[in-house]
Amino acid sequence: MRSVVWSNGCLTLLNQTVLPVKIEYLECYDWQRVAEAIRRLEVRGAPAIGAAAAFALVLGARKLAGLSITEFKYKLAETAEILRQTRPTAVNLFWAIDRMLSVISQLPENADTGAIIALLEQEAIAISDEDKAVNEKMASHGASLFTKPTSVLTHCNAGALATVAIGTALGVIRKAWAQGNIKGVIADETRPLLQGARLTAWELMQDGIPVTLITDNMAGWVMKNNMVQAVIVGADRIALNGDVANKIGTYSVAVLAKEHGIPFYVAAPISTFDFTINSGADIPIEERCATEVTSLGGNCIAPEGVQVFNPAFDVTPHTLISAIVTEYGILRAPYQEAIDQLYKIRK
Numbered sequence: 001m002r003s004v005v006w007s008n009g010c011l012t013l014l015n016q017t018v019l020p021v022k023i024e025y026l027e028c029y030d031w032q033r034v035a036e037a038i039r040r041l042e043v044r045g046a047p048a049i050g051a052a053a054a055f056a057l058v059l060g061a062r063k064l065a066g067l068s069i070t071e072f073k074y075k076l077a078e079t080a081e082i083l084r085q086t087r088p089t090a091v092n093l094f095w096a097i098d099r100m101l102s103v104i105s106q107l108p109e110n111a112d113t114g115a116i117i118a119l120l121e122q123e124a125i126a127i128s129d130e131d132k133a134v135n136e137k138m139a140s141h142g143a144s145l146f147t148k149p150t151s152v153l154t155h156c157n158a159g160a161l162a163t164v165a166i167g168t169a170l171g172v173i174r175k176a177w178a179q180g181n182i183k184g185v186i187a188d189e190t191r192p193l194l195q196g197a198r199l200t201a202w203e204l205m206q207d208g209i210p211v212t213l214i215t216d217n218m219a220g221w222v223m224k225n226n227m228v229q230a231v232i233v234g235a236d237r238i239a240l241n242g243d244v245a246n247k248i249g250t251y252s253v254a255v256l257a258k259e260h261g262i263p264f265y266v267a268a269p270i271s272t273f274d275f276t277i278n279s280g281a282d283i284p285i286e287e288r289c290a291t292e293v294t295s296l297g298g299n300c301i302a303p304e305g306v307q308v309f310n311p312a313f314d315v316t317p318h319t320l321i322s323a324i325v326t327e328y329g330i331l332r333a334p335y336q337e338a339i340d341q342l343y344k345i346r347k
């Protein structure tokens with residue numbers, strides 16, 4: 001199961017909007033199709049979006065071969081700008097685009113566009129390949145949090161589908177399961193787009209990891225009945241103080257976990273940290289169209305014309321987070337200090 005695959009100038013995406021009913025691959029030969037796929041959530045999950053955008057820039061660059069270097073840079077920057085506007089919350093998108101553009105920022109005026117395109121392709125492949133290594137490291141660090149068989153709850157999908165490899169939160173779960181320390185996983189369905197029901201449940205079942213699906217409003221009762229001893233989720237953007245933006249509903253799960261004395265863990269790579277913002281208050285929260293809320297499985301479930309609020313993400317304050325698992329190790333409060341250290345390592 002690979003969500004983002006690059007081969008011979010074609011980006012193949014596993015269409016996540018039709019899973020698990022259909023296994024459908026989208027072959028993208030131009031950057032506009034990739035931008036559309038990001039907007040429509042055909043490719044989704046913070047690291048997967050970053051990798052897809054990096055390859056979109058390669059596809060865009062290939063169409064600019066032969067232009068003068070000034071025109072090439074100008075037009076690629078325009079493409080990058082449109083890609084940035086596809087989704088606002090997951091910072092991995094902006095991180096990957098900035099990393100791609102830094103490849104061309106220092107080139108001399110007489111640089112050959114063919115060589116530049118090769119460099120851009122190399123960089124996109126590096127972004128994608130690094131995600132595999134990063135997932136593995138996070139999984140190893142995170143698995144150390146589980147020292148005895150544990151039932152764990154997760155929200156949304158932070159698995160292979162959301163990354164290029166085994167996933168962030170689900171990577172940790174996979175590793176801990178291999179070590180005999182996962183009894184089973186409770187997957188929140190994750191309304192409105194059902195990433196938990198459609199994607200997480202499917203992914204875990206593929207691996208034979210016991211998974212129980214619940215609707216989002218059952219999490220509190222599940223905790224009250226001692227059916228879960230830990231929560232682990234992914235992230236879309238983490239601020240300097242440790243506040244975490246993730247799929248809408250994550251905040252409620254964190255509050256419930258606190259009330260029930262259950263540890264609440266976040267697993268995210270360094271590319272998900274936004275070192276330019278102090279707190280979660282500065283994270284842009286995507287609002288999506290009303291029909292995602294007023295319909296279910298293509299059927300209308302609400303009165304026509306009803307007013308709808310549909311934020312795709314929420315922010316969990318750092319005070320509710322027991323630990324943040326990264327590829328560099330496990331961060332604990334005070335997060336500001338731990339994240340400052342992480343920033344220094346990255347530089």
Ligand SMILES: CSC[C@@H](O)[C@@H](O)C(=O)COP(=O)(O)O
Nearest residue numbers: 044045046156158162234235247
């Ligand atoms: C490793 S993925 C972490 C997050 O990106 C994930 O939990 C999430 O919120 C994804 O939201 P989505 O709207 O499906 O892209």
